[in-house]
Amino acid sequence: MPAGMENAEQMNVKNQPISGNDLARFSGPNTFMRLPAANDLKGLDVAVLGIPLDIGTSWRSGTRFGPKQVRAESAMLRPYNLGTGAAPFDSLQVADIGDLAINTFSLSDSLSIIQDSYTEILRSDAMPLAIGGDHSITLPILRAMAKRHGPLALVHVDAHADVNDDMFGERETHGTVFRRAYEEGLINPHKTYQIGLRGTGYGADDFTEATGWGFQQFPAQELWHRSLSPLGAEIRRDIGDASVYVTYDIDSLDPAYAPGTGTPEIGGLTTPQALELIRALKGLNIVGADLVEVSPPYDTTGNTALTGANILFEIMCILPGVAYR
Helix, strand or coil: CCHHHHHHHHHCCCCCCCCCCCCCCCCCCCCHHHCCECCCCCCCCEEEEEECCCCCCCCCCCHHHHHHHHHHHHHHCCCCCCCCCEEHHHHCCEEEEEECCCCCCCHHHHHHHHHHHHHHHCCCCCEEEEEECCHHHHHHHHHHHHHHHCCEEEEEECCCCCCCCCECCECCCCCCHHHHHHHCCCEEEEEEEEEEECCCCCCCHHHHHHHHHCCEEEEHHHCCCCCCHHHHHHHHHHHCCCEEEEEEEHHHECCCCCCCECCCCCCCECHHHHHHHHHHCCCCEEEEEEEECECHHHCCCCHHHHHHHHHHHHHHHCCCCCEEC
C-alpha cells in the first residue's frame, strides 16, 4: 500500500469505546463509555467533558458527583444503537477531555471558568457535550456558544422553566438561567422550547411570563400518555437549519424513573418519552448539549446516572454526520 494511502487510512480511524468482551465493564478508565481520554482537541468531532458543580442549586446538593457517576454507569453502553441503527463512533471522532477545574467555593468564579473554557473549546471544531453539574452551568455555556454561533435555538427539557429573576438576591443560579439567556440575547425566544414543566409555584405566572417572550412551553400534564415523537418532529420542522443547543435536566423525568436529582417533581416524563423526543430531533443542526442535575447521593441504585448516560448517548446519535447501519 502506498505510504500516503496508509496515512490517510490511519487518519480516518475513529475512537471506539472499550468492548465489554475485551475488558470487563467494571474495570478500565472512568471516561464516558470508556472512550479514550484526550488533552488535545485537534481532530475531535465531539468533546465530552464534566462540569462537577453544585453550588448553584437551591435544594438538594450532590450534582458535583454527577460527572463521575454518569461516566461510571456509561460503561454499560455499547457503541451501536439497536433502536435507531445509529453508529456514532463509525463517523465521529469522540473523546473524553475530563472535568473543568471549577472553584468549589465560588459560583461566580466557576461560571467564568466555564465560559472561558468553552471559548477555548470552541476555537476547535469539536462539539462540546457536557455532563453536569447543576443547571447553572448552562448560562456560561450559552454565553460562549452565542459568541461563536449567534443567538441559538434552544430545546430545554426540564421540570422547571428556570426563569426566576433572582434567588436569594442572586441573579445567576440554576433557577435563573433562561431569563438571563433571554435578556442577554443568547437564545432566539421564538425558537425556544421548554418541555416537561410541572409542579407547584409561587404564582400563576411562574412559567407563563416566558411565553410572552416567545418561549413555547409544553407542560408535562399535557404530555401524559402521549408519544413525544410528533412533538419532536414539530420542533424539528419549526427550528429548521438554525444552530441548536439542547439542555436536558434529568428532573424532567418522573422521580420514579430518575430519583437521583436535586429538585424532584412528581408527574414527569417517562424514559420512553425521553427517547422518543430525542430521536425525533434527528436532522437538527445541534452545536452543543448538556445533561444536568444528576445527584448520586440520592441515586442509590445508579439508575438515574445510567439514564443520564443513555440520554447523552442518544443525543450523540442524532448529531449531524452520524452514520447509520
